[in-house]
Amino acid sequence: MWWIFALLSALFAALTAIFAKMGIKNVDTDLATAIRTVIILILAWGIVFFKGATKNISLLTRENLIFLCLSGIATGLSWIFYFKALQAGKVSQVAPVDKISVAIAVILSVIFLHEKISPLGIFGVLLIISGTILMIYS
Structure with a gap:
């Protein structure tokens, strides 16, 4: 749910x-x-x-x-x-870049809340960061 x-x-x-x-x-x-x-x-x-x-x-x-x-x-x-x-x-750039907060939240949850992240999760975070960089320069 x-x-x-x-x-x-x-x-x-x-x-x-x-x-x-x-x-x-x-x-x-x-x-x-x-x-x-x-x-x-x-x-x-x-x-x-x-x-x-x-x-x-x-x-x-x-x-x-x-x-x-x-x-x-x-x-x-x-x-x-x-x-x-x-x-x-442009919204088409600002909104996706703003969503790097997802990757930052995952990283901070590992550091401060001691949450576990799988290798696939790490890959996902890296993809989000990579996509953000691409959106900045698009």
Whole structure:
């Protein structure tokens, strides 16, 4: 079932790139990021309230909060740089280069989370990195 959610994530990430490129024409990218963030905030909290998940707030630990805050900072910085890249470049180049985050995430998961990666997985990461380099120079 996880792969269905992952495919949906990929679909919406692709739509994000297309809609963002259309929406940032002649607009400051930081303003565009702020507007997008407000929409995401409303959507995310709407889902939390709809599901009744607010009752779980008390279960959050200090460690949960620290890492969720760090994740939020990383997400915000990612969006800021993504919008700047989209405004300066073509979606057909920016979106694939942005996806080198997949290879970086795998590498970091091995280093920090001690996840195992198979030789085939290593080959896949190398292909992603190679493809990214090709997209930069295409």
